[in-house]
Structures are given as C-alpha cells and as structure tokens.
Amino acid sequence: MRKNIVAGNWKMNQNFAEAEDLIAEIADKLDKKKLNCEVIICPPSLYLEMASDYGDESILSIAAQNVSSFNNGAYTGEISASMLNAMEIEYCIVGHSERRKYFGEKDEILAEKVDRLLDNNMKPIFCIGEQLTDRENTNHFEVVKNQLSKGLFHLNNNEFLNVVVAYEPVWAIGTGMVATPQQAQEMHSFIRGLIAEKYDTQTANETTILYGGSCNAKNASILFANKDVDGGLIGGASLNADDFVKIVTAS
Numbered sequence: 001m002r003k004n005i006v007a008g009n010w011k012m013n014q015n016f017a018e019a020e021d022l023i024a025e026i027a028d029k030l031d032k033k034k035l036n037c038e039v040i041i042c043p044p045s046l047y048l049e050m051a052s053d054y055g056d057e058s059i060l061s062i063a064a065q066n067v068s069s070f071n072n073g074a075y076t077g078e079i080s081a082s083m084l085n086a087m088e089i090e091y092c093i094v095g096h097s098e099r100r101k102y103f104g105e106k107d108e109i110l111a112e113k114v115d116r117l118l119d120n121n122m123k124p125i126f127c128i129g130e131q132l133t134d135r136e137n138t139n140h141f142e143v144v145k146n147q148l149s150k151g152l153f154h155l156n157n158n159e160f161l162n163v164v165v166a167y168e169p170v171w172a173i174g175t176g177m178v179a180t181p182q183q184a185q186e187m188h189s190f191i192r193g194l195i196a197e198k199y200d201t202q203t204a205n206e207t208t209i210l211y212g213g214s215c216n217a218k219n220a221s222i223l224f225a226n227k228d229v230d231g232g233l234i235g236g237a238s239l240n241a242d243d244f245v246k247i248v249t250a251s
C-alpha cells in the first residue's frame with residue numbers, strides 16, 4: 001500500500017547555521033520516535049549538500065524545491081535534475097503555487113520538469129490547488145482536475161507510480177485558513193478517483209496524496225485521520241523542530 005509522508009518546505013528561509021541547527025534538531029528528535037511515515041526536508045538549494053548528509057542516515061529524505069525544465073546548457077541560474085540526482089537528492093517539489101504565481105510557471109513547463117526528474121530517477125512532489133475564487137465559484141474540482149491532467153497525465157502507469165501529489169488550496173497556504181477535514185478528504189478522494197480513471201484503482205491506491213496549507217501541530221492529526229490524506233506538505237510549521245516533529249508523529 002501507499003506510504004505516508006510528511007515533508008517540510010523551508011522555502012527561502014534560514015541562514016546556513018540556522019538550517020544546520022534545524023535539520024540536526026529534527027533528525028535528533030525523530031531518532032527517538034517510531035516513525036509511521038517518511039520524513040522529507042526541502043531546504044533551499046544551497047543547503048542541499050549539507051542536508052543530504054542527514055539523508056544518508058535514513059531518518060530523513062531530502063527534496064529540492066525547484067528544478068530546471070532543461071537538461072543542461074546555457075540556462076543561467078538553473079539547476080538540473082541530473083545535478084540534483086548526483087547529490088543523491090531523491091525528491092523535488094514541482095508546481096508549488098508560489099512558483100506558478102511569482103515565476104509564471106505554466107502547466108507545460110511543469111510537465112517538462114516532471115519529465116526531467118523522472119528521467120533522472122527522482123520523484124516529483126507535484127502540487128495542485130485552487131484559488132479562493134475558484135472555490136467560491138464552485139470551480140475548484142475543475143481547476144484541480146486540469147492541473148493534475150496537464151502536469152501529470154502524459155505519464156505512463158509506471159512513471160506515475162513515482163509521483164507524490166500534494167493538494168494545496170492556495171487560499172490556505174501561509175494564511176492560517178486551513179481546509180476543513182471534510183474539504184480535504186473530499187478533494188483527496190476526488191483526486192484519487194481521477195487517477196483511478198486515468199490509470200487504474202491499484203495505481204490510485206498506491207499514490208500518496210499530501211495535504212498542504214496552514215497545517216500545524218494542532219490540526220495535523222485531524223487532517224491526517226482522513227482516509228485519503230496520506231500526510232502533509234508543511235510550510236511555516238516546518239521551521240520549528242518541535243512543531244514539525246509533532247506533525248510527523250500525527251501521521
């Protein structure tokens with residue numbers, strides 16, 4: 001069956017010393033607990049090498065926050081999937097709403113990023129989610145369906161099995177306005193249904209679908225208790241070791 005995952009997306013936060021202390025504290029606290037989930041840390045790219053030392057100890061897996069849609073060449077400022085793979089980085093976030101909004105990343109580019117990662121034996125954590133206005137106009141299922149199919153449904157069945165999906169309603173990200181457990185379950189079950197329709201029930205049942213958006217130490221257990229919520233992608237609360245470990249143990 002599918003695995004549960006809790007992933008901490010640090011975004012563009014922490015200086016190097018703070019990042020080292022935070023990952024060391026998380027690894028240390030987790031060491032003493034029995035884990036029911038895979039724990040992934042997504043630090044800024046500059047800290048991936050340092051973080052990958054903790055990946056070696058198999059308490060934590062490491063994800064990049066971004067990857068180039070190109071293989072290699074004259075693309076100033078970019079980092080390729082093969083470079084990440086050479087550093088033994090296992091996962092990479094793709095399609096985060098901040099990349100879509102601030103960096104204009106469209107579905108086609110995101111699909112290419114997914115391909116680059118899979119070509120290089122890495123696993124995409126693919127984010128989808130509606131804006132508040134989409135939900136107010138009851139258009140949220142359509143938006144999520146579009147993002148899922150345009151970003152991922154060109155993959156064959158075997159390829160798709162390497163993808164983690166993260167449902168992140170944009171109105172919940174960093175706002176304190178968390179989705180209700182019912183809203184999360186409803187959308188996760190809808191997403192799983194779309195995967196079953198496109199591939200098959202087994203593939204759908206094996207796909208990890210994370211919830212993201214103002215998930216914290218207080219609300220994690222009620223969100224994760226839903227049968228189609230397989231853990232979380234955590235932003236703000238992943239910057240505090242105690243809070244993050246509480247979220248991990250809620251899974």
Ligand code: PEP
Pocket residue numbers: 009168172173174175212213214215233234235236237
């Ligand atoms: C995110 O950015 O992926 C996220 C879920 O952020 P937050 O937990 O801060 O809402």
